Amino acid sequence: MIPQSFIQELLNRLDIVEVVERYVPLKKAGANYVACCPFHNEKSPSFSVSPSKQFYHCFGCGAHGSAVNFVMEHVGLGFVDAVEELAKSIGLEVPREERADAAQRPRVEPDLFDVMQTATRYYIEQLKQSPRAVEYLKTRGMSGEIAKRFGVGYAPDGWQSLAAVFPDYPSKSLTEVGLVIESDGGKKYDRFRDRIMFPIVGGRGQVIGFGGRVLDKGEPKYLNSPETPLFEKGRELYGLFQAQKSIRAEGMALVVEGYMDVVALAQHGIEYAVATLGTATTPYHIQKLLRMTDQVVFCFDGDAAGRRAAWRALENALPHLQDGKQLRFLFLSPEHDPDSYVREFGKEAFEHLLGDEALPLSGYLLRELGSRVDLATQEGRSALLEYAKPLLVAISAPSTALLLRKEVAALAGIALDELEALYGIKSLVRPRRPTPAKAHRAAPSGGLNALLRCLLIRPELAHELPESWEVEGAGAEAVMAVVAYLGEHEFRPSTAAVIQRFQGTEHESALVAAEADILGWGESFDVVAEFHGVLEKLRKDARKQQLHEFHARIREAGLSGLSEQERALYLQLLQQG
Structure with missing residues (x-):
């Protein structure tokens, strides 16, 4: 493992503008630099790089992150390789921490x-x-x-x-x-x-x-x-090095089964194909491809072996799905593989299949589950729920998980909340109900979003928050996660380090939205004043909410319904106004 303190040091010493300009020409635009995005096709620049915050963000495709992320995405390196590449460029040696749960791998001799x-x-x-x-x-x-x-x-x-x-x-x-x-x-x-x-x-x-x-x-x-x-074959894909630029240009990666498939497709102008290396599609393959593109199509033979390979790919993909990313499945007729098909019918016919006949992951999953049972019987619907449980539980992408749960519930003839109760999983739809009073609680999403932006620009402000501080409302979990991260390190993480830490987590989307807004704030923007203003507003809103809850209880049971401690807090809140 690479120590977090080293990642922080590396990002502090790098200049993201210099790193990006090794691959993409940038133009100055106010406080930031802009270019046409290297990760999708566009005619006018929507790719912005902030030298003061040390991150990039594309307003067109959503690509974002630190210098490490940029090298990973643009060059196609894994995290460790990207860190080593950047460290080498500025004369740093990457330290290592041993993992207790990992066997030591042989050292690679030069x-x-x-x-x-x-x-x-x-x-x-x-x-x-x-x-x-x-x-x-x-x-x-x-x-x-x-x-x-x-x-x-x-x-x-x-x-x-x-x-x-x-x-x-x-x-x-x-x-x-x-x-x-x-x-x-x-x-x-x-x-x-x-x-x-x-x-x-x-x-x-x-x-x-x-x-x-x-x-x-x-x-x-x-x-x-x-x-x-x-x-390590479970981490590598044949042809990925040759295909990576085309994958980004086309916005699609095509996964096939054989080397000859990749080579034949490339010869016919389909240059975004890769192949697994004699193994099933692994989680590492999925993650690597989804870092490069928003759409992955798996193309397998239509025989039993091809269908088993497709189902295994689906199972390994579910935990790594991201809302806004597409995974689709194409099955060729038994007499063809991609190599023979493209040689017989050509590029246009093959890409027609990709566009018109590839099933979305949801459609493929529901079709396969439905084919295993008799939905006309109670026993069949019960079996469907058993087959679907490990699949639905594995999905962490909120929108995708919710929609698939609804579809399976409808097939089984039950309500969504009944399915969630049966599986013992947390509902993705939160009911609106009053919550008990807590100190330092607030709900306005605008305030929390502004607070998150302030913490990203000036991470040291986290130390000015009250102890045992909590918030609730839209965006609260992301704010609390960032505050916890900032409080657990002796070193002071930079904006880029915070963004790097939350790449690929459930809070990434909240930080992406924050990045986009931060780029619009001028260099003269008073972040400290904004932070204290937002914090004071949250405190006032928390006091108002607590008073509202106390008044409701007093109307029902009078002051005698409050404990001595609660009465003291109530009087204190009244004095504060």
Whole structure:
């Protein structure tokens, strides 16, 4: 784990304007800088970068965050890689804290990437010298240009072919990266033999693994690199490095099952496709793609295996759904996969399928659940509720969860509140009812929103809030979460650090709205005066609310209905006015 104090130091020392300008040209516009957003297509600038607050926000697509977020989104790196990249750019070394619940992973030696690059060049050269392998790729419709773009090569049918370029073949580095296997007797031999080789490229553009496909009939049809210090297949997607710019430009990522599907689609102009690496779609895949785009389409074969893969993808996606993001599912007819379909019918026909026949996640989920039971019987509806429970409980996106709960409740013939009671889950629709009096309580959302904005601009103001301070109302949970975070650290988090901390949490949307408003506040805006004004208004509103509740109780039972302590508080509130 990377210590939070280091993240704070890193963000304090970085200049987000300088970081963004490495990738996107910015223009000065008042106190901020603007550009056409790099995350969606637009003709006029809606992407704004604040040098004083050290965050960016797009008013068009909603992209937002700190310098770390920008590098993650634009370059396609994971959090740790993005932090390391930025730290390196300003000469900082990233410290680590050990996690008690995590096994120590092997250290990546610097030369392992060189080993993989040498092997990649060797396989590319071998492809040029193998008429049989070239002919195979031609029969699959692959052009030389697309093979070059993806670094496609060929592993010869020899037991120790790699010895030709690795004089130290017996050394442990080739075994460590999965290119060589060591038998029980200590003999070493190439893992990949007589296979078309597809390099798997990581977020930094370095080869981290390989996928090898047999030319003729044979098993396994696809052979992937094993888990190594460089490669963890559950976290990587084939073709993502090549596809990331197109994914952002098209506003869509297409997930398919095979390397050849990705390459064939790219050759026909569909350059936003990626493939899982011989494993089910994992939560890491979902999170990585949803950081890059608002729409992910899963395209699977229509056979039983394809349907199982689709359902597994849905199950892994549910906890990571975000309102405003779309996940859809497309099933091809049994005689086709994306590779064969696009070669036979072309780009336009394939994209027509994506637009018209891909099912939204909600439609796919309800269709599958409905197909498992007989909704005409009580037993069938009861079974539906049992099948749906773990799925609905897993969803944290509020709007998506609410709508799906309503749909399932309607299918089962029960009310929404009955479904929520049956599942033992908290209702997403809060009833309006009076609440008991508490000190320092207020409800006006405008005041809370303004308070949140003040705390983001001047985090140190959190220390001026009263002890055991509470608020209620729209936006209250986000305010309290930020206050708690600001109070638990000895160091003073910056605006960028606070925004970074709440990325991907239930409070992110509240902070996004706050960011947009903050960019409209001029540099001369008196944040301290605004903070104290809002705080005083909240206190007055809390006093009024408490008096209102006391008056209601006194009308019912008189002053004798109040305890001695409550009467003292009541008199104190009257004196305060």
